[in-house]
Amino acid sequence: MAILPFYKKVDIFTKQSEEAKKFSKELKTWLESKNIQSNIFENLSDLEKEENLKGTDLLVVVGGDGSLLITARRVAKFQIPIIGVNLGRLGFLTEINEDDAFEELETILSKPLCISKRMMLRVNLLREGNKILEADVLNDVVVNKAILARIVDVSVYVGDRYITTYNGDGIIVSTPNGSTAYALSAGGPIVYPMMEVFVLVPICPHTLTDRPIILPTLEPITIKMVSKEKDAWLTLDGQEGTQIFYGDEIVVKQSPYYAHIVRTPHKNYFDILREKLNWK
Ligand SMILES: NC(=O)c1ccc[n+]([C@@H]2O[C@H](COP(=O)([O-])OP(=O)(O)OC[C@H]3O[C@@H](n4cnc5c(N)ncnc54)[C@H](O)[C@@H]3O)[C@@H](O)[C@H]2O)c1
Ligand SMILES: Nc1ncnc2c1ncn2[C@@H]1O[C@H](COP(=O)(O)OP(=O)(O)OP(=O)(O)O)[C@@H](O)[C@H]1O
Known part of the structure; x- marks a missing residue:
């Protein structure tokens, strides 16, 4: 299978483990043997400089799901396509296995990239009306109590409409991409990752009728801290x-950015669910 000539630069972001760094060097050598320019980035700050990613056709993340999430948050604004080679544990998002990596990458680079655009969340933390923090995330925004705290109370609104006050361990606002992560453990639904919805999942709610809700992204979700709990x-x-x-308010909207996750031709989403979630 021949690599298409328009792929000129494939960069690598590596997890800081010896195994991942060694694999990344082998990958760089292999790419260069195919006349593709390649840089290895080890530091998160490298991903924040647009000039480093100028002309990058594909960014390969060598690590686990955590490394892919970190990368996605940083490069979404540059719209760089990313794919993960799993050198972590579960590898739900990093769908290429280490053993098949060269073969899979050769197949991917012999065709135009098949990109799955995944919505992200933009979160703002407001304190006394001032913006304390703004960030874009791919999986989830979680408000929860610390280990020793008993319960946390949060009131949740869609637009300016009050939903309810949740009393429990906390609340998750997840993207469809993140629906298979913490939200799933907390009893949320699996949402096909190309959909664009908010998944609101209470964590161990004290009111047993508080169930996960799927909401449209047209209006922001606001979470207000109403318990005086400090933790x-x-x-x-x-x-x-x-x-x-x-008194803090957490406002979650749809981010203007998307993560551009490259799909391998050999696996569809249901193959990944079966493989990673141990379905038959
Ligand atoms: N009880 C829980 O299940 C729990 C608790 C805290 C955080 N998390 C999740 O961990 C995520 C961060 O992942 P990490 O790798 O940096 O930390 P981590 O290594 O602690 O990850 C937790 C697990 O979640 C998996 N994971 C991450 N994103 C996933 C996704 N979109 N679909 C399926 N599995 C996924 C990881 O592979 C890992 O096995 C958070 O976004 C949150 O959703 C889960
Ligand atoms: N280059 C890097 N620089 C700084 N921190 C990194 C880097 N790569 C990874 N990390 C951090 O290391 C953590 C662990 O990495 P990662 O999640 O990729 O591996 P894992 O935990 O073995 O895999 P998984 O999440 O699939 O279980 C990440 O959540 C991230 O916070």
């Missing part, structure tokens, strides 16, 4: 955490 946290993609306080 509550806002977590983005399970990776960036900020302590939150009574």
Whole structure:
């Protein structure tokens, strides 16, 4: 299978483990042998510089799902297509296995890229009317209590319409992409990743009739901290955490950016669900 001549630059972002770095070097050598220019990025700050990714046709993430999430958050604004080679554990999002990596990449680069555009969330944390934080995430925005806290109360609104006040361990706002992560563990539905909806999932709600809700992205979701509990946290993609306080408001909208995840021709979404979730 011949690699198409218009692929000129395929960069690599590697997890900082010896195994991933070694694999990344082998991948760079292989790409260069095919006349494709390649840089290895090890530091997150490298992904923030647009000049590093100038002309990049594809960014290969060598690591686990966490590395892919980190990369997606940083490069979404540059609309760079990304694909993961799994050197982590589950590898739900990093769908190429290490053993098949060269063969799979050769197949992918012998055709125009098949890209699955995944919606992202834009989250704003407001404190006394001031914006404390703004970020774009691919999986989820989570408000939860810390380990020793008993319960957290959050009131949730769609636009300016009040839904309810959840009392429990917290609340997740997930994208369809993130629906198979924390939201699934908390009893949420699997949502086909190309859909554009918000998935609102309470975590261990005290009111047993509080069930997950799927909402359109037309209006923002606002989560207000109404308990005086001090041990509550806002977590983005399970990776960036900020302590939150009574009166704080978390506003979640659809981000203007999408993650451009490249699909392998050999697996569809249901193959991944069966393989990774141990279905028959
Ligand atoms: N109880 C839980 O299930 C739980 C608790 C905290 C966070 N998380 C999830 O972990 C995510 C961050 O992942 P990480 O890899 O940086 O941390 P991690 O290594 O702690 O990941 C937790 C697990 O979730 C998997 N995962 C991540 N995104 C996924 C997705 N979209 N679909 C299916 N599985 C996915 C990872 O492979 C890993 O096995 C968060 O976005 C959150 O959804 C899950
Ligand atoms: N180059 C990097 N620089 C800084 N931090 C990184 C880098 N690559 C990965 N990380 C961090 O290391 C964490 C672990 O990596 P990753 O999730 O990819 O591996 P894993 O936990 O083995 O796999 P999985 O998430 O599939 O279980 C990531 O969540 C991310 O926070």
